[in-house]
Amino acid sequence: MALVQDIGAGAPWRPSRRFALKLAGVVALALFLAWLGHNVAENMAQRGMHFSFDFLHDPFGVDISFHILPWQLGQSHGYALLVALVNTLFTAAIAILLASALGLLLGLMRLSGNPLASGASYAGIECVRNVPLLTQIIFLYIGALQLLPPARASIVLGPDIYLNVRGLFVPVPEWGWSWAVWPVAALSVLALLRAQWRQRVPAALLAAALATLFFAFAASWNRPVLRGFGFSGGWLLTPELLAVWIGVSVYVSAFIAEIVRSTIGGVAKGQREAAASLGLKWHQEMFLVILPQALRAMIPPLTNQYLNVVKATTLGAAVAFPEVVQVFARSIMNQTGRSVEIMLMILTIYVGLNLILASLMNAWNRRLEIPGR
Incomplete structure (x- = not known):
């Protein structure tokens, strides 16, 4: 068995037909993307345009009606x-x-x-x-x-x-604890997910623990009131x-x-x-x-x-x-x-x-x- 392995290890490597086809496909895709990029660059140059992402820093003049992250009109x-x-x-x-x-x-x-x-x-x-x-x-x-x-x-x-x-x-919870405890909460959630992944904690217990962590951070609830x-x-x-x-x-x-x-x-x-x-x-x-x-x-x-x-x-x-x-x-x-x-x-x-x-x-x-x- 060792002799067979030594002979196989010393044999010269020859690319298979499947490997050659994969390599040809990758090269063809790269050439197509290069041609497409060159074509786009030429068309933009003819119109006096240049490829740039500098506009991402410009202010946005339209309000966003629904947003989870804080938003103010005029941000980038x-x-x-x-x-x-x-x-x-x-x-x-x-x-x-x-x-x-x-x-x-x-x-x-x-x-x-x-x-x-x-x-x-x-x-x-x-x-x-x-x-x-x-x-x-x-x-x-x-x-x-x-x-x-x-x-x-x-x-x-x-x-x-x-x-x-x-x-x-x-209603939406209002967080009453400082931002310093968020890393502790994140590590706790990761530990629970790791334990669930290894099947050490039942799914119901994991859901209950995550819900407890969530509501523990909510010092109070901001409820909608008709005014x-x-x-x-x-x-x-x-x-x-x-x-x-x-x-x-x-x-x-x-x-x-x-x-x-x-x-x-x-x-x-x-x-x-x-x-x-x-x-x-x-x-x-x-x-x-x-x-x-x-x-x-x-x-x-x-x-x-x-x-x-x-x-x-x-x-x-x-x-x-x-x-x-x-x-x-x-x-x-x-x-x-x-x-x-x-x-x-x-x-x-x-x-x-x-x-x-x-x-x-x-x-x-x-x-x-x-x-x-």
């Missing part, structure tokens, strides 16, 4: 891009959460033995996924949210939660955000429901029989036996749907929601005329976001894989 274009990027990430995150929950619910209803629940789920899924998403967002914004009552006649959805034509008012003809205090989720959030979530949930239905149907029938023989109830059988096995097959198609959620947030530009495309590709481009630089930055942002999200989902998929399969 670069900071406006950061504010819009955080808006995009926030919208994508809450849309993924709502779409996943709705998709799971609709998928379980499709598998229900109740004909009313199964039929309602089937009709809703077919109606939603066969209507363009942009149409649904515009309909929600114009045909639903703009018809809500004024502030004085707000719809009360819960304690200190009000819905009216101006949007959704919710005059509007609310003051709290946090306002604008109608534009609600239209994008609900529209994207409902649309993607229809596809997630079919993923849930098909993957649960792929679990062996013997697993159900084994759960029934142990005397498990339906919810125990589903959430303790069936869904954990189906989850391994769900993750790859779910990854595609989550990537679609990130890209679908760009449709917020249709209802003037201040996400990356609305703020950067419309307002800032109109002010500066830097179309090439702006489109290149938007391309880089969305490619980067999708690659990061896909990497996280792939890591989760590898963690759930059964060794040896």
Whole structure:
């Protein structure tokens, strides 16, 4: 065996045909990008333009209606891009959460033995996924949210939660501790996530610990209060955000429901029989036996749907929601005329976001894989 290894180690390396094809593809792509860059540079030079990102330091003269980060009119274009990027990430995150929950619910209803629940789920899924998403967002914004009552006649959805034509008012925590404790909180969260990753802490305990940390920092709550003809205090989720959030979530949930239905149907029938023989109830059988096995097959198609959620947030530009495309590709481009630089930055942002999200989902998929399969 050692003689064979020595002979193989001393043999001259010869590139395989597959390696040659990969190398040729990389070279061809590099040449194409070089030609494209040269062509763009020549066209910009003919028009008296130059490639530069100096405009990011110029003041942005348009107000941003919804923002999570602090914002004041006249701040730089670069900071406006950061504010819009955080808006995009926030919208994508809450849309993924709502779409996943709705998709799971609709998928379980499709598998229900109740004909009313199964039929309602089937009709809703077919109606939603066969209507363009942009149409649904515009309909929600114009045909639903703009018809809500004024502030004085707000719809009360819960304690200190009000819905009216101006949007959704919710209470927001006010942080009472100093910024010095944030590193301690961050290290605590990382330690809990590391323990959960190694399966030392149950998911429920992890969620409870994170919730405890969150509310521990909230010394008090800033609640919306009706004063005059509007609310003051709290946090306002604008109608534009609600239209994008609900529209994207409902649309993607229809596809997630079919993923849930098909993957649960792929679990062996013997697993159900084994759960029934142990005397498990339906919810125990589903959430303790069936869904954990189906989850391994769900993750790859779910990854595609989550990537679609990130890209679908760009449709917020249709209802003037201040996400990356609305703020950067419309307002800032109109002010500066830097179309090439702006489109290149938007391309880089969305490619980067999708690659990061896909990497996280792939890591989760590898963690759930059964060794040896």
